[in-house]
Amino acid sequence: MNVYQKLPLCNVKRKPLKTAILMFLVALLAFTAFGGVLITYSLQNGMLSLNNRLGADIMVVPDEAAERKDLQNIVLQGNKGYFYMDKSKLDEVCALEGIEEISPQVFLCSASAGCCSVAVQIMGFDPDTDFCIRPWIEDDTNVKLNEYDIVIGSDLSADVGESIRFYDVSCNVVGKLKKTGTHYDTCAFANNDTLKILINGSLGKGLNTYKEIDPDKVISCIMINVQDGYSIDDLVNDINLRINGVTAVRTATMISGVSSGLVGISKTISVLIIAIWILAFIIMFLAFSMTLNERKKEFAVLRVIGVSRKKLTTSVWKEILLICVCGGFAGVILGFIVVVPFSDLIRQQLDMPMLLPNGDKIVLYLVSALVGSIAAGSFASLFAVHRISRIDAGLILREGQ
Amino acid sequence: MDLIAQRISKQFSRITKNSSHFYAVQETDFALESGKLTILEGRSGSGKTTMLNMLSGLLAPTSGKIMLGNTDLVSLNDDELSHFRAEHFGVIPQGQSAISSLTVFENIILPTTIYTNNSSAIEKADDLMKKLGIEQLRDTMPNELSGSEMRRMSIARALIHEPDVIFADEPTGDLDDENTQLVFSILRDIAHSGKAVLLITHEKDAENYADKVFHMSGGVLTDG
Numbered sequence: 155m156n157v158y159q160k161l162p163l164c165n166v167k168r169k170p171l172k173t174a175i176l177m178f179l180v181a182l183l184a185f186t187a188f189g190g191v192l193i194t195y196s197l198q199n200g201m202l203s204l205n206n207r208l209g210a211d212i213m214v215v216p217d218e219a220a221e222r223k224d225l226q227n228i229v230l231q232g233n234k235g236y237f238y239m240d241k242s243k244l245d246e247v248c249a250l251e252g253i254e255e256i257s258p259q260v261f262l263c264s265a266s267a268g269c270c271s272v273a274v275q276i277m278g279f280d281p282d283t284d285f286c287i288r289p290w291i292e293d294d295t296n297v298k299l300n301e302y303d304i305v306i307g308s309d310l311s312a313d314v315g316e317s318i319r320f321y322d323v324s325c326n327v328v329g330k331l332k333k334t335g336t337h338y339d340t341c342a343f344a345n346n347d348t349l350k351i352l353i354n355g356s357l358g359k360g361l362n363t364y365k366e367i368d369p370d371k372v373i374s375c376i377m378i379n380v381q382d383g384y385s386i387d388d389l390v391n392d393i394n395l396r397i398n399g400v401t402a403v404r405t406a407t408m409i410s411g412v413s414s415g416l417v418g419i420s421k422t423i424s425v426l427i428i429a430i431w432i433l434a435f436i437i438m439f440l441a442f443s444m445t446l447n448e449r450k451k452e453f454a455v456l457r458v459i460g461v462s463r464k465k466l467t468t469s470v471w472k473e474i475l476l477i478c479v480c481g482g483f484a485g486v487i488l489g490f491i492v493v494v495p496f497s498d499l500i501r502q503q504l505d506m507p508m509l510l511p512n513g514d515k516i517v518l519y520l521v522s523a524l525v526g527s528i529a530a531g532s533f534a535s536l537f538a539v540h541r542i543s544r545i546d547a548g549l550i551l552r553e554g555q
Numbered sequence: 556m557d558l559i560a561q562r563i564s565k566q567f568s569r570i571t572k573n574s575s576h577f578y579a580v581q582e583t584d585f586a587l588e589s590g591k592l593t594i595l596e597g598r599s600g601s602g603k604t605t606m607l608n609m610l611s612g613l614l615a616p617t618s619g620k621i622m623l624g625n626t627d628l629v630s631l632n633d634d635e636l637s638h639f640r641a642e643h644f645g646v647i648p649q650g651q652s653a654i655s656s657l658t659v660f661e662n663i664i665l666p667t668t669i670y671t672n673n674s675s676a677i678e679k680a681d682d683l684m685k686k687l688g689i690e691q692l693r694d695t696m697p698n699e700l701s702g703s704e705m706r707r708m709s710i711a712r713a714l715i716h717e718p719d720v721i722f723a724d725e726p727t728g729d730l731d732d733e734n735t736q737l738v739f740s741i742l743r744d745i746a747h748s749g750k751a752v753l754l755i756t757h758e759k760d761a762e763n764y765a766d767k768v769f770h771m772s773g774g775v776l777t778d779g
Binding site: 457 | 604605608611613614633634636637638639640641642644646648649650651652653654655656657661664665666668669670672696712724
């Protein structure tokens, strides 16, 4: 590379402060675009994941659980908890019209005591009728759950083949689920028979809140999918009117609070991205104008020694592109470092389901943010470059006497 | 090669009581002969630099032709004119004119690298730096140079590609007497080696080195 060819590189390298300021501005654009879009998408993805995991149109729970918002706390907030109702409620609900699929679930949470390896939410389901958890387990692990078998969420530290103790009952970890970005990542899943054994264990230890229950005769909630042609709202009303002691909740309504929170966060992030981009764009416009303007005598000298307008413009563009590409890369890498490894922390802080997209999508967002920030940086310098290409070398050299 | 200007003039717009424009250079003929050091004298604002800018292709004349050999500078487009300037002209502009991100050596050889890769330029640059007394500043950055050193660097840069015509616009402005004499004598030697050299200066001593002297006053060029 000869001296003229390496001139843009020399300008970038040998003026570190100016270069650093301009690179920082481009990096800011890339960081906010990539980080913001990745977080927003991950929240939407998490919401979708939660919706899919709930997998039912209606959930039926005991009245007291609905009043205390236990269900929302367990399903949406990821709090540990359990509640029970008589199993006969399942038969009563089954008798109603318009039900396509119905299946009971049983909840328990392990204690932070010596009899339990780890304190987690444990969810039991009926493998014969379940349509929420079983398809998900089959998709992820393809295992059949027998008694004492459990499948665990991705965030639990045990591995397949290991055992976990709940109330001194040893359970075999037969599968580990893929990450969902929801609190399900810290749950354990078993069939209802295993749950009965565990509830018995908890009663035996005196560690169950409900002292007088028969594990064979209780369930925690009923999941329902409504038949085509029937209204979900009508069935919810039917259950609430006809069956005593239970409350039916439409899952869509239950997660609508989270959804509206997500809309609010997405809007805030979007506004922040737009505000930062406008501000950074204006600063870059001024910064490029000032830095190029203060070098106009150098550009005049280049014209004097035989550099054409076209060559001068190309040289300046190379310099700007170098700054924008380096700044853009720095921004997206920083965005990646901040969002990807700390997504769990962000999820906890936002208290919302958050699931990072797959690698392909992350790369797509990364490349888009990179290209966008480079384009924005280049666009901000357009006016200054145009002015430089039109300079009157003779006049400028006279001005600098 | 002689540089011949035929009936060139330069008009700028400036609104006054009587007119909307003024002539920085009145219509004139001019010949810059090879093998001679030509001096252009005159007070500030007399049109000397405008004349030099027109002759070096930096400023398009309002009228007239400027010929070097068979080429009319006025008829060339910017790409052609720039290439032509890089090949045939060496310009020492007024004031400081360094590229701040390049070392002294890189500044000097820069003109030889715009359109070609001239390997002999390195040797030539070392030679010129030695002649101008700046050989110890080879890898120094321009912001570390004194005014005199910077001026000598721009002289070396104008001479590096051995142009046919050299334009020097007050090249000794920041130099002491010793270096001023050195620059004049270098320019005279270059002229006598067959190049055409136009020197704009206020230094009275310069006439001792000149082969021809012109004078400008109010945009009018006269034979000194």
